[in-house]
Amino acid sequence: MSYQVIARKYRPQKFSDVVGQEHVTQTLSNAIEQKRIAHAFLFVGPRGTGKTTLARIFAKCLNCTDGPKSDISDEDPKCKEIADGRSLDVLEIDGASNRGIDEIRDLRDTVKYAPASSRYKIYIIDEVHMLTKEAFNALLKTLEEPPAHVKFMFATTEPEKVLPTILSRCQRFDLRRIPINLIIKHLSFIAGKENVKIDEAALFAIARGAEGGMRDAESTLDQLISFCGVEIREEDVLSMFGLTARGQITSLCESILEGVVETSLRQLNELSRQGKDLGRLLSDLLSHFRNTLLYKVTKGDLTLLEVTESESSILAAHAALCSEQTLTRIMEVFFGSGWAAARCCLEKDLS
Ligand SMILES: Nc1ncnc2c1ncn2[C@@H]1O[C@H](COP(=O)(O)OP(=O)(O)OP(=O)(O)O)[C@@H](O)[C@H]1O
Ligand SMILES: [Mg+2]
Structure with a gap:
């Protein structure tokens, strides 16, 4: 078989393969079971979190042999057809390149x-x-009362740009950033x-850089495999992306937090x-x-935090170093005006 990038090779093929979007997969499975299937769906969420993937899986659930059902099989010829993009009844349209009224009129006619x-x-x-x-606007009428054999599935990263009249005709599913x-x-x-072979710290660094998007994480892994071969260490990830090591x-x-301004400035300068x-x-x-602030306020409740075990002991140590007010102030300075203000504060303290 020809080479396929990881993001395509590992595209989830059924609901149970989809990571971190159980609130969507559960609702869609229930709708199928209860035979309450709407005629238009809108998948919304950040890039690479599973919108297109979910629309395709849902299409398979609806059109599979002996369906609609949510426990589809990879071997089902109907599902295979859809996965390979060969099905005449599942039409994928790229809204970016078919954005005009003529294309939508053609669609309306078919x-x-x-x-x-x-x-x-x-x-x-x-x-x-x-x-x-x-x-x-050309789509509105069709969307209001489509023939019983038609289902629409829309996907977007920018729901605020979709006309409210369209939004109100769809069942909307908001996908989350993946923890x-x-x-x-x-x-x-x-x-x-x-x-x-890849170590835990390297995995953590990739996941941290992906900001909740699985495609971004998979593409990074792909790039690292090309760059490093079959063994990947944290340093490789950090040097490739200019990231700073956790340590x-x-x-x-x-x-x-300890208020040692000179050391802070030297470390910053070195980085x-x-x-x-x-x-x-x-x-x-x-x-x-x-x-650290969350850790302090919740007295160490880790359920609110996305951290590994080793990191939780660091949080405990850092939380003990300062008050909640200090942490809030630090965040205000960093968040409000970024580096310029932070540097200015540190330098003022130093003088
Ligand atoms: N929730 C997820 N679980 C597992 N893999 C995922 C998930 N989301 C995305 N992926 C991976 O990322 C690839 C791209 O996902 P998908 O095309 O569904 O993203 P998308 O949300 O439609 O992104 P875009 O906004 O860029 O269109 C998939 O082929 C899969 O490998
Ligand atoms: Mg997509």
Whole structure:
């Protein structure tokens, strides 16, 4: 078989493969079981969190042999057809390149014809926010009362750009950013399948950089495999993306909390000299201070935090170093005006 990037090779094929979106998969499975299937669905969420994937799986559930059902099989020829993009009854349209009224009129004209060989004719319109206003309006009537054999599935990262009249005709599903621990678990599963050895800290660094998007995390892993071969260490991830090592972040935070200005400035200077991405560092520091504050306020309740075990002991130590007011003040300074203000504060203290 020809080479496929990890993000495509590991695209979930059924609901149980989808990571971190149980609130959506459960509702869709229930709708199928209770035979309460609406005619238009809108999947909303940050990039690479599973919108297109869920629309395709749902299309398989609706058009599979002996369906609609949620426990589909990879072997079912109907499902295979959809997964391979060969089904005549599941039409995927890219809203970005078919955004005009003519394309939507064409679509409207084909809606009335019965499906070729399946239960439903399913239109998946990706990036639906890219449609023009005229195209949206042309779609309205069809969306209001589509023929019984038609289902629409829309996906977008920018729901605020979709006309309210369209939104109100759809069942909306909001996908979440995927928590770091779930990304780590999934990447570790993929690495195992690909026979790649990767340490926990490297996985953590990739997941941290992906900001909740599984595709971004998988693409990073792909790039690292090309770069490092079958063994990946934290340093590889950090050097490739200009990220700061967990240990360096922790140690800088500690100096700030202990109020040792000179050490803080020296550490910061060293990181900058090493060419670390300072914007990224700022958000890493903010995230560490936020976690410390949460840890302190909740008296160590880890259910509210996305941290590994080793990190929780660091949070405990840092929480003991300062008051809630100090943490809030640090975050205000970092968050409000970024580096310039933080540096200015530190330098003022130093003089
Ligand atoms: N929730 C998830 N669970 C497992 N893998 C996922 C998940 N979300 C995304 N992926 C991975 O990322 C790839 C891309 O996902 P998908 O196309 O569904 O993202 P999307 O939300 O439609 O993104 P975009 O906004 O860029 O269109 C999938 O092929 C899969 O490998
Ligand atoms: Mg998509």
